[in-house]
Amino acid sequence: MAALEIPCPCVIVIFGASGDLTRRKLLPALYDLYVSGLMPEHFAILGVSRSPFTDEDYRDKAQSFAKEFATDFDQKKWETFAACLHYHAADSTKIEHFDSLKSRIAELSQLHHTGENLLLYLSMAPQLYEPTINNIGQAAMVTEGRAWCSLDRKNRPWQRIVVEKPFGHDPESAAHLNRVLGRVFEESSIYRIDHYLGKETVQNMLVFRFGNTIFEPIWNRNYIDHIQITASETVGVQGRGGYYDSPGGGAMRDMIQSHLLQVLAVIAMEPPVSLKADDIRAMKNQVLRAARIPTELEVPKIAVRGQYGPGQLDGKALVGYRQEQGVNPQSQTDTYAAMQVFLDTWRWHGVPFYVRSGKAMAKKLTQIVIQFKATPHSLFGDERKGKALPPNRLVMNIQPDEGINLRFDAKVPGMGMKIKTVEMNFDYAEHFKAQPPQAYSTLLLDAMRGDQTLYKHRDEIEVAWHIVQPVLDYWDANPEPELPNYAAGTWGPSDSDVMMGREGRKWHNA
């Protein structure tokens, strides 16, 4: 997160070029960067996958997605951008395909004057990561590993790799993948992406907490009752049933282990000594390490799984998860997961963090709710009659409608002491008159600039897996006969409300 600088020239190689993520997110994000003048002066993008496209075929396909998903599509700009977009048919799991791939990269770097810097992006099925990484190593595409002993370190070409999620499906597979990467790349060249960290409000959490003096003193167990982190989606699995229903799928793995524990780490971290990647990542890692690992006996009390059945939203009928294509009709996969996390630190002792995520829910919402404690003595409400005033609440909306909302109590103008709870709103789009950039644009720019701040360190991923694994193990060993247990288009299973209710708390569903 250094000051904005234009990255130096490079070739970007995207493995998994015909996949959905590449077409819907990566290419539109790169195009957006180009339109904003943030791509390197010289660059080439090379899509690699097995399908036999020509450059022209690939550009045509990419264009239709850019029209749909880029922030602002402009035909002229697209054409100059697309002149740097190429395609190479190869199977990256086969070492014999790497000679021609290397020649193609060399040819493009000459054609576009990019020099030898390489950004490799793995946007493919996770079982292809390991053979692809091994082949990249075996084909000697990575020379940066020897950078530490180079006499001219500043002028050496770099090779970086961006790895998409899922990063493993349990602690062992994640550690294994880290070792596979580590045999080929140095840690400083490995960019484990989590697009939630590229979201504007998540980054703004750092500014909010550490750029202001007024919040940090109350950001602890003395003032905060609990914290909620929600990521709810109205869509179901959208044709990804086959992947989602595989042993590595489900909401706990897909959203909580990855995105939401990262958001939690940013909310809960101690102030870093600087904004450098290592300093911020060390603080996040410390939070994750402090998470209490649930015992088998605790799991049913602190975690809830759900699966949507048929339902409706806005008058439209929605199919149940088990009726989705590619899904086992007896599936036990969690399309909803909620979990209570305690951090064993001085700052957060006794403050529960509740994280939840679900598909086919009533509303698309990603938000953080900081629920403060009630005043120690109620002057204005009468607690004995159950009329205590609602305590302060800070809501940070990550999406949609990025913004911050603070709830407090105010006197209603007029005679007598009538109190009303009011809200103070800060709306990003309205205030800055600008839409936040796409998370992928932010993150791709950082990878080209060599900034790992918003990427995950090896340890963070492994520790996050250890936090959720006892829950996943318990769920595997104890099938839930009541699934599906929430209707599509609702706020999830009632057990989740019960979990909150046991402690006198409620989910914030707005």
Ligand code: BG6
């Ligand atoms: C992805 C998950 O990482 O995040 C998807 O694999 C999910 O299942 C998506 O739909 C949600 O991202 P966003 O940015 O729309 O909240």
